[in-house]
Amino acid sequence: MNINQLASTRSKTAAGKDSPKVKGLNRPGEVSESIKEWIAEQRKAPGDRLPQEPDLIKTFGVSKGTIREALKILETQGLVQTRTGPGGGAFITEMPAGRARALLATHFFFKDLSIGDIYELRMSLEPELAAELATRLGEPEIAVLKQTMVVYDHPPATIDEEQRQRIAELEFHERLAEFSTNKLLGFVCSFLVSLLKDLAVCRKIYSRPNPELRERGLSYQAQLIEAFQSNDAGAAASIMKAHMASAKRLMEAQEAIVTKGFLSWENHSR
Amino acid sequence: MNINQLASTRSKTAAGKDSPKVKGLNRPGEVSESIKEWIAEQRKAPGDRLPQEPDLIKTFGVSKGTIREALKILETQGLVQTRTGPGGGAFITEMPAGRARALLATHFFFKDLSIGDIYELRMSLEPELAAELATRLGEPEIAVLKQTMVVYDHPPATIDEEQRQRIAELEFHERLAEFSTNKLLGFVCSFLVSLLKDLAVCRKIYSRPNPELRERGLSYQAQLIEAFQSNDAGAAASIMKAHMASAKRLMEAQEAIVTKGFLSWENHSR
DNA sequence: GACGTTTTAGGATGTAGCCTCTCATACCGT
DNA sequence: ACGGTATGAGAGGCTACATCCTAAAACGTC
Numbered sequence: 081m082n083i084n085q086l087a088s089t090r091s092k093t094a095a096g097k098d099s100p101k102v103k104g105l106n107r108p109g110e111v112s113e114s115i116k117e118w119i120a121e122q123r124k125a126p127g128d129r130l131p132q133e134p135d136l137i138k139t140f141g142v143s144k145g146t147i148r149e150a151l152k153i154l155e156t157q158g159l160v161q162t163r164t165g166p167g168g169g170a171f172i173t174e175m176p177a178g179r180a181r182a183l184l185a186t187h188f189f190f191k192d193l194s195i196g197d198i199y200e201l202r203m204s205l206e207p208e209l210a211a212e213l214a215t216r217l218g219e220p221e222i223a224v225l226k227q228t229m230v231v232y233d234h235p236p237a238t239i240d241e242e243q244r245q246r247i248a249e250l251e252f253h254e255r256l257a258e259f260s261t262n263k264l265l266g267f268v269c270s271f272l273v274s275l276l277k278d279l280a281v282c283r284k285i286y287s288r289p290n291p292e293l294r295e296r297g298l299s300y301q302a303q304l305i306e307a308f309q310s311n312d313a314g315a316a317a318s319i320m321k322a323h324m325a326s327a328k329r330l331m332e333a334q335e336a337i338v339t340k341g342f343l344s345w346e347n348h349s350r
Numbered sequence: 351m352n353i354n355q356l357a358s359t360r361s362k363t364a365a366g367k368d369s370p371k372v373k374g375l376n377r378p379g380e381v382s383e384s385i386k387e388w389i390a391e392q393r394k395a396p397g398d399r400l401p402q403e404p405d406l407i408k409t410f411g412v413s414k415g416t417i418r419e420a421l422k423i424l425e426t427q428g429l430v431q432t433r434t435g436p437g438g439g440a441f442i443t444e445m446p447a448g449r450a451r452a453l454l455a456t457h458f459f460f461k462d463l464s465i466g467d468i469y470e471l472r473m474s475l476e477p478e479l480a481a482e483l484a485t486r487l488g489e490p491e492i493a494v495l496k497q498t499m500v501v502y503d504h505p506p507a508t509i510d511e512e513q514r515q516r517i518a519e520l521e522f523h524e525r526l527a528e529f530s531t532n533k534l535l536g537f538v539c540s541f542l543v544s545l546l547k548d549l550a551v552c553r554k555i556y557s558r559p560n561p562e563l564r565e566r567g568l569s570y571q572a573q574l575i576e577a578f579q580s581n582d583a584g585a586a587a588s589i590m591k592a593h594m595a596s597a598k599r600l601m602e603a604q605e606a607i608v609t610k611g612f613l614s615w616e617n618h619s620r
Numbered sequence: 621g622a623c624g625t626t627t628t629a630g631g632a633t634g635t636a637g638c639c640t641c642t643c644a645t646a647c648c649g650t
Numbered sequence: 651a652c653g654g655t656a657t658g659a660g661a662g663g664c665t666a667c668a669t670c671c672t673a674a675a676a677c678g679t680c
Contacts, residue, residue, distance in 0.1 A: 116459075163639090167641070168640070174460055187447070189445075402629090415668095433628085433674090434675055436626070436675070
């Protein structure tokens with residue numbers, strides 16, 4: 081509970097100009113970093129409360145406004161939430177994966193990612209994921225996967241259903257990512273899927289009929305389920321690798337067609 | 351340019367209680383959302399400047415502190431940067447990779463990532479990266495890599511140099527990631543490296559002598575340079591794979607030693 | 621080219637207000 | 651008379667505003 085060691089990163093009493101730990105960071109930034117360190121050191125868990133504003137003001141030797149801006153940083157980063165009232169204050173929260181994906185997506189907003197870029201990673205990671213899951217997945221998880229597949233186990237009747245089927249195919253992989261015990265691997269895989277769901281080019285592709293993509297995807301995923309049921313990690317990995325290679329080829333072909341005309345990346349409104 | 355329409359989201363002069371556009375969002379949050387909308391509507395590009403603080407205060411009818419918190423939100427999201435001085439203010443900016451990495455790192459703050467989790471991804475991705483670079487890297491890039499290696503081409507004299515060498519070894523891979531044409535692959539690889547640089551467990555590991563890690567790493571990286579110079583993508587990939595497997599084994603061994611003393615702290619549940 | 625001036629954000633301080641929780645008290649049904 | 655529910659006052663704590671001073675960056679001047 082000794083928060084005072086926190087303020088060690090910046091001693092106000094020192095006569096000369098003390099050097100901030102990280103250059104290019106202003107006061108609120110320093111404070112927010114210090115608070116993060118403190119959370120780690122104190123092994124604070126989500127739900128725990130930070131010291132109250134007056135205490136933080138005293139321990140850091142900064143003004144109320146600075147503390148508020150520091151907390152605003154942490155709040156924006158999804159690390160804390162503040163509440164008013166008695167017993168109120170800043171509470172540690174876990175950043176939801178969806179928010180992290182959204183923040184990350186804004187970073188790639190101007191980066192002009194191609195289908196190939198995305199599938200290069202998927203070809204490396206999804207087989208790894210499949211191999212890990214093959215030895216662990218039980219019937220309940222497999223049932224969830226099968227339930228997702230019923231959305232596209234038949235040819236689409238309308239272009240609208242076509243799109244829904246594409247999204248469902250991607251959600252199959254989202255489920256896999258959620259099942260992973262390696263949170264890092266799971267997050268990256270689900271992020272790649274979310275890119276494929278949201279990118280303008282991809283949405284354009286999904287709005288055109290593409291029977292081969294569905295048939296091949298369904299076939300691969302069915303084989304994958306079998307590999308899971310027989311706990312065959314090697315088979316799962318190689319099936320997934322073939323699945324990704326096939327999808328990459330088909331998607332890139334569609335990408336070429338779609339971008340040939342006029343629109344591609346220009347209308348990323350937000 | 352007419353920013354006044356912005357303030358329409360909240361008219362202070364109205365007698366009754368006006369409803370904020372999004373419930374659960376306090377004043378700075380509303381203001382930051384409004385500014386984002388304004389940026390989108392005005393089709394502002396990176397480099398453009400937002401109105402100055404006094405103007406924002408007037409148009410939104412809020413106080414200076416509120417505006418500052420709103421700008422802090424946008425700054426944390428990587429959308430703007432502020433500068434002082436004449437012609438200063440908040441400038442729209444592209445989210446730098448470093449900030450994206452930092453935001454992502456906070457998502458994994460409570461996820462208790464292990465060395466193994468990180469290296470599982472590195473074993474998949476770094477060979478991919480090496481293979482891509484092998485056919486593209488020229489002498490100038492290779493010179494940069496060699497320059498990084500001189501930091502650790504000799505046994506460390508002090509424990510402090512030991513740490514600097516570990517960081518430099520990681521920065522070798524950071525350079526590789528920067529050279530990639532696949533921004534996605536490059537980002538993920540550099541993010542994994544940044545985790546290894548910042549994680550508490552890793553820092554503990556680096557503060558202990560570990561000659562084998564340095565020697566093997568140096569050897570692998572030298573072979574890698576040769577593969578780059580002969581444009582041998584296959585060799586580069588397999589060398590990198592062996593490099594990662596070796597590093598994973600050594601790091602996990604150290605992890606076991608370092609964390610042994612802290613097992614009693616495991617009861618930090620909520 | 622060094623130096624002072626100006627412009628603008630950065631930070632500190634004090635005060636009023638609002639939200640939420642708690643607890644005591646009154647009300648009501650049985 | 652008793653127990654449960656509702657209502658209100660109070661206090662804790664963040665939220666926001668107004669004002670002042672400080673620091674930094676650009677720009678003109680000597």
